[in-house]
Amino acid sequence: MTKLAHFHGGLELAAHTLSAPIIDSSLPEELIYPLLQRANSYATPTVKIGDYVLKGQIIASANSPFTTPVHAASSGIVKSIEPRIIAHPSNLADDCIVIETDGLDEALASSPCFDYQQETPENLRTKIHQAGIVGLGGAAFPTATKLTTKQDIHTLIINGAECEPYISCDASLILQKATEIVQGALILQYILQAKHCIIAVEENMPQATQALKQAINAHSIQLTPVPAIYPTGGERQLIQVLSGTKLPTKSRPAEYGFICQNVGTTYAVYQAIIQGLALTERIITVTGKGIKQPQNIRTRIGTPIKHLITQSGGYSKDVQRLIMGGSMMGIALNSDEIAVTKASNCILAMTSDELENKPVEMPCIRCGDCATVCPEELLPQQLYWYGRSEQLEQCQDYQLFSCIECGCCDVACPSHIPLVQQFRAAKGAIIIKEKQVEQANLAKARFQNQQQRRAREEQEQLAKAEKRKATIEKMKAASLAKKKPL
Amino acid sequence: MQFPTSSSPFSPSSNTVNRVMLQVLLALLPAIGIMFWLFGDALLIQLLLACSTALLAESYMLWLRKKPIKMHLLDLSALVSAVLLALAIPTITPWWISISGTLFAIIIAKHLYGGLGYNPFNPAMAGYVFLLISFPQQMTAWAVPFDVISSATVLDYTKTQLGLGFSVHEISTSPLFGYLAGKDWEYISLAYLLGGLWLLQRKIISWHIPAAVLLGLTIPALTAYLIDSTQFTSPLFHLLSGATFCCAFFIATDPVTAATSNKGRLIFGVLIGSLIYIIRTWGGYPDAIAFAVLLANLGAPSIDYYTRPKQVKLS
Numbered sequence: 185m186t187k188l189a190h191f192h193g194g195l196e197l198a199a200h201t202l203s204a205p206i207i208d209s210s211l212p213e214e215l216i217y218p219l220l221q222r223a224n225s226y227a228t229p230t231v232k233i234g235d236y237v238l239k240g241q242i243i244a245s246a247n248s249p250f251t252t253p254v255h256a257a258s259s260g261i262v263k264s265i266e267p268r269i270i271a272h273p274s275n276l277a278d279d280c281i282v283i284e285t286d287g288l289d290e291a292l293a294s295s296p297c298f299d300y301q302q303e304t305p306e307n308l309r310t311k312i313h314q315a316g317i318v319g320l321g322g323a324a325f326p327t328a329t330k331l332t333t334k335q336d337i338h339t340l341i342i343n344g345a346e347c348e349p350y351i352s353c354d355a356s357l358i359l360q361k362a363t364e365i366v367q368g369a370l371i372l373q374y375i376l377q378a379k380h381c382i383i384a385v386e387e388n389m390p391q392a393t394q395a396l397k398q399a400i401n402a403h404s405i406q407l408t409p410v411p412a413i414y415p416t417g418g419e420r421q422l423i424q425v426l427s428g429t430k431l432p433t434k435s436r437p438a439e440y441g442f443i444c445q446n447v448g449t450t451y452a453v454y455q456a457i458i459q460g461l462a463l464t465e466r467i468i469t470v471t472g473k474g475i476k477q478p479q480n481i482r483t484r485i486g487t488p489i490k491h492l493i494t495q496s497g498g499y500s501k502d503v504q505r506l507i508m509g510g511s512m513m514g515i516a517l518n519s520d521e522i523a524v525t526k527a528s529n530c531i532l533a534m535t536s537d538e539l540e541n542k543p544v545e546m547p548c549i550r551c552g553d554c555a556t557v558c559p560e561e562l563l564p565q566q567l568y569w570y571g572r573s574e575q576l577e578q579c580q581d582y583q584l585f586s587c588i589e590c591g592c593c594d595v596a597c598p599s600h601i602p603l604v605q606q607f608r609a610a611k612g613a614i615i616i617k618e619k620q621v622e623q624a625n626l627a628k629a630r631f632q633n634q635q636q637r638r639a640r641e642e643q644e645q646l647a648k649a650e651k652r653k654a655t656i657e658k659m660k661a662a663s664l665a666k667k668k669p670l
Numbered sequence: 671m672q673f674p675t676s677s678s679p680f681s682p683s684s685n686t687v688n689r690v691m692l693q694v695l696l697a698l699l700p701a702i703g704i705m706f707w708l709f710g711d712a713l714l715i716q717l718l719l720a721c722s723t724a725l726l727a728e729s730y731m732l733w734l735r736k737k738p739i740k741m742h743l744l745d746l747s748a749l750v751s752a753v754l755l756a757l758a759i760p761t762i763t764p765w766w767i768s769i770s771g772t773l774f775a776i777i778i779a780k781h782l783y784g785g786l787g788y789n790p791f792n793p794a795m796a797g798y799v800f801l802l803i804s805f806p807q808q809m810t811a812w813a814v815p816f817d818v819i820s821s822a823t824v825l826d827y828t829k830t831q832l833g834l835g836f837s838v839h840e841i842s843t844s845p846l847f848g849y850l851a852g853k854d855w856e857y858i859s860l861a862y863l864l865g866g867l868w869l870l871q872r873k874i875i876s877w878h879i880p881a882a883v884l885l886g887l888t889i890p891a892l893t894a895y896l897i898d899s900t901q902f903t904s905p906l907f908h909l910l911s912g913a914t915f916c917c918a919f920f921i922a923t924d925p926v927t928a929a930t931s932n933k934g935r936l937i938f939g940v941l942i943g944s945l946i947y948i949i950r951t952w953g954g955y956p957d958a959i960a961f962a963v964l965l966a967n968l969g970a971p972s973i974d975y976y977t978r979p980k981q982v983k984l985s
Binding site: 195197273275490499503504505506507509511512513514515516517518519520532534538539543544546547548549550551552553555556561562563565566582589591594595596597598599600602604605608 | 671672673674675676677678679680681682683684685686687689690738741745747785786787788876925926928930931974978979
């Protein structure tokens with residue numbers, strides 16, 4: 185077995201595993217698809233209100249490498265294209281395509297492919313893009329774009345280390361679809377022409393490990409259990425654990441020959457290439473003490489959260505927060521009318537005893553516990569200090585933008601300072617300031633150009649006037665000279 | 671259904687300031703027990719005086735500064751300072767000494783600099799130095815255990831005798847000496863060590879500062895001792911006499927006034943350890959610890975600045 189490295193810090197958090205098998209969600213009455221995909225990247229609707237759509241049909245198209253097509257997850261009629269509250273930290277409304285399902289669940293004919301090796305990697309990437317596949321680990325970065333790289337990729341890493349303690353969708357998927365995941369990994373390896381392929385799972389998933397071991401069989405894929413220390417599931421941390429290489433700040437894994445894909449994404453790639461299916465469903469962990477029956481649910485993307493809650497026995501009495509994602513990095517939603525997206529790996533309903541009953545913030549005692557647990561080896565106490573006094577340049581010197589917002593420092597802080605929240609605010613302030621500086625520079629450059637142009641024009645005019653004067657003088661002199669002999 | 675929102679993470683914190691302070695107080699219990707056995711009720715009176723003064727001064731300052739009083743009294747930081755100060759001053763000093771020392775520690779060294787988290791100097795040590803400079807006579811007269819007479823500490827005595835031309839061997843035959851260091855003081859030192867090891871095991875403190883303080887003291891002491899054992903006392907004498915272990919585990923480890931990175935903590939600790947040796951051997955005061963800690967406190971921000979992790983660029 186290969187020797188594993190450790191990343192700096194991290195936390196051993198109690199795992200909340202679910203043993204129940206995956207259930208299939210029933211069909212909701214409405215499916216909701218936000219057009220916003222990533223920051224400022226929107227998909228363009230290709231359907232009109234009243235159109236009849238089939239399962240797997242494209243309803244919005246991609247127009248940049250940062251967007252992917254959106255597919256309907258069931259058959260029905262496009263009811264409206266209107267603002268609905270979306271799963272975003274701002275909890276604001278944004279344009280969504282709303283489909284009223286007809287209960288028939290009619291699907292578009294799929295085009296399976298039996299031997300992917302007959303296809304070029306380029307074709308396979310296009311298929312992955314057309315299937316609307318994005319990173320299902322939570323970041324939702326378009327997979328085809330991630331697979332398009334000029335760098336030489338030596339290692340493909342399939343990430344089966346759950347991102348956060350409450351989330352178990354990846355483990356349950358591995359148990360059910362180990363063979364398909366291995367097939368998906370082989371397809372990805374073929375596309376990237378990567379020499380090595382490693383599937384990483386957490387040490388505390390013995391059943392999933394066993395299932396993968398059987399599925400891998402004779403294939404040359406390495407299966408590596410990694411310690412369940414949060415945030416091992418983070419891309420940069422996982423690469424460090426597996427290879428011992430700590431990626432420098434602001435570098436991308438591909439620059440170092442690594443590409444990481446989540447197991448859910450890998451399964452979606454298998455479905456897209458072998459079965460010819462678009463990404464219209466995913467597994468979502470519905471859990472927390474605020475849910476009566478926590479379970480993993482295979483869900484159509486676009487399903488409103490309340491539909492999943494109803495199938496999980498409803499809320500328990502003391503429910504306090506509804507979170508999309510895990511307890512460490514998720515976003516708190518203000519309503520369960522919001523629909524799940526491709527990025528939704530978990531719906532977490534927390535009660536007050538699971539939540540921190542927010543104790544009062546105390547002054548920082550500079551104990552350094554935050555720096556001890558920081559996986560990026562930053563000094564959160566210094567970032568906090570400079571952020572508080574709005575010394576934004578110092579924040580950047582102390583690598584504020586390397587912060588992955590994992591929340592370890594928050595949990596470790598004995599003074600209960602909301603560090604991550606403050607770092608987000610500082611990042612926002614810096615971005616705004618940079619934009620202002622950029623605009624000011626632009627205005628300055630424009631003004632200087634204008635000044636120069638005016639000065640030049642004046643010069644030219646002066647020169648012209650001089651010339652004219654000179655010509656007149658000459659003519660005068662000439663006429664005088666002509667007159668003289670007379 | 672509608673829900674309130676907040677910012678991630680949503681997991682509860684694993685620690686609290688008052689839990690940290692409470693465990694520090696608990697870890698001081700063995701030393702308090704031994705000192706009570708040696709010095710009797712006088713110790714309890716000193717503790718009571720210092721603690722009640724500290725709580726009153728803390729409440730008053732919090733009230734003046736319009737800070738939540740209950741929350742900060744419960745953080746127990748004032749009590750930790752008061753107990754450390756009470757343990758450091760001779761048990762037989764007059765009552766107004768411990769009161770004025772505590773007032774100086776809490777009002778001047780702590781709150782005038784911004785209160786918990788903002789004080790550059792260790793409040794207990796600042797209070798101690800204030801007393802030592804102002805009332806040197808009362809501050810250096812310790813009771814002889816189980817007795818009513820007072821005498822100098824063994825560190826003080828050794829220094830004076832060395833100055834008079836006696837050798838270490840001759841001095842160590844004095845009844846003030848125990849097995850290796852001050853008579854009965856060795857037990858107090860071991861009690862601090864015990865409490866300190868417990869704090870390490872509970873992960874309340876990291877090993878860096880205590881180890882560095884002890885090394886910073888032992889290395890010069892051992893070198894000097896090997897060169898001339900008649901003029902320089904043994905490293906064990908330095909470790910077991912005075913408040914070496916108390917300093918290494920309880921005083922130097924005060925997070926507010928120490929360096930914060932592990933590398934910085936090592937430098938900070940070595941600085942304290944070697945300053946203790948220098949001041950004890952060549953300085954004017956044999957009670958070196960308070961001065962060593964305050965000097966190192968001065969250096970902590972610079973140590974932090976120069977021991978930043980690699981990826982933090984120096985601008």
